[in-house]
Amino acid sequence: MKTFQKYCSLSLPLIAVLLLLISSCGNSNSGRDSSAKEISSEVAITEQEVLNAQKSWSDGIVGIGKVFTEKGDYVLEATNHIDKMYSYDNGLVLFKPTMASVKQFRTDKVSALSYFVGGNPDYPEDHGFAIKPWISIRWENAAINIYGNTALAMGNYYFTPASGGDEVKVEFSFAYVKDSTGALKIVLHDSHIPYSPKPEGH
16 A cells, blocks of 8 residues: 555656646647748738739829829839839839830839839830829729739729820739738739720721
């Protein structure tokens, strides 16, 4: 009996330690799983974030035109818009603007700025798309595909001139990534005027 009591007195603390270790391991695993889910949730792009980014882009373009109309520093406004919306600080951005046919494929911030505000002798066909100006822009997404930290959107967007008149319909394909701060940045901007077939005999 004494031997059994002595065994129990030695085993109970040992059992308690083992239970504590098992419990700690379980909590640790649970913590890792929870953390992994949080990280995944933070990195993955949502459709609403894409819609928000599209609205921010529109607000920025309209804002550049407004500053231009009010004779403010529209070049600075456009620069800030590019810094906010595009991923030039993190790498290559593929930029193919609507109204360009000579140097239509662009990969640096200088050429993007030229398209929005004009005035760059290296891009003589640029007359300042954002300073036309436009009073509103609406988006019509055909589809949005999300692959974790990358999102692709394709469809039409419609630009309403501030001077009045009909909307201008433009086709778009945009690609977005989420940066380290959680902001969506554009890495592909591809715009086109819709195809217009020539009449027969031409």
